[in-house]
Amino acid sequence: MPSFRARLDITGLRPGFAPPSVMEAATDAVGSAHLVEAHQLDVVAGIPRITVRFLVEPGAYDDENRQALRAADNMQHAVEEVAHTAKLAVLRRVRGRWVPLL
Incomplete structure (x- = not known):
């Protein structure tokens, strides 16, 4: 099955939310339609970055990419x-x- 990564820089929390809620929201959003393989938090140049790795059902190459882009947008x-x-x-x-798609 094709494997993808969605990486997102986090610039701050909204009032009333704790840091773990960020990864929870990300994995729940992606996991609602795809199998989440892994997730991690890194700090790059002082900026928190979350990464969610997930699988997309096999199909036409462009369709797989569209599904991944949609999952990242949902995330x-x-x-x-x-x-x-x-x-x-x-x-x-x-x-x-x-290889970057976006």
């Missing part, structure tokens, strides 16, 4: 309920490398 929308976000990146695993 960002869900995270925006609890935190402020910045740059979203979507990557696809191709022959052992992560």
Whole structure:
């Protein structure tokens, strides 16, 4: 099954939300339609970044990419309920490398 990563920079929490709610919102949003393989939090140049790795059902290459982009968009929308976000990146695993879609 095709593997994708959605990476999202977090610039701040919304009032009333704790840090764990960010990853929970992200994994719930992606996991509602796809199998979440892993998730992690990194700090890059002082900015928190969440990454959710997930699988998409096999199909036509472009359809798989569209599903992944839709999942990433849903993830960002869900995270925006609890935190402020910045740059979203979507990557696809191709022959052992992560290739950007967005």
